[in-house]
Amino acid sequence: LKTTQKRSLGQLTTIREVEPDHYLVLDPFTRRNLELTExxxxxxxxxxxLWLLDKTETSMGGRMLRRWxxxxxxxxxxxxxxxxxxxxxxxxxxxxxxxxxxxxxIYDLERLVARIAFGTxxx
Numbered sequence: 646l647k648t649t650q651k652r653s654l655g656q657l658t659t660i661r662e663v664e665p666d667h668y669l670v671l672d673p674f675t676r677r678n679l680e681l682t683e684x685x686x687x688x689x690x691x692x693x694x695l696w697l698l699d700k701t702e703t704s705m706g707g708r709m710l711r712r713w714x715x716x717x718x719x720x721x722x723x724x725x726x727x728x729x730x731x732x733x734x735x736x737x738x739x740x741x742x743x744x745x746x747x748x749x750x751i752y753d754l755e756r757l758v759a760r761i762a763f764g765t766x767x768x
Contacts, residue, residue, distance in 0.1 A: 667723070668716040681714050702749045704756070 684692040701707045760766035
């Protein structure tokens, strides 16, 4: 990275290997035929699984959902923890709506942190 980026990489403190045994690996043909993030015919989001499930309020949430669809979990404990979190949000209507309102008011933190790290943030 130091050779190719030719700039300070102070924001990178550790590198973690993506554990292949933690996620289901889908080949490109399977991904395409399942229409996970885009349709086969029009290559559009509309009609895909992502389009059907995406009720996110923020860009951060949309990217997280896309990552979850792109890399399905294999580890039972991780799957159960995620399901428990989703189930809690699903059944706690008032808490869920308050959380949605608060998240809708937050700027895209992932992008802001990246801009700060690369020195391209305004203001």
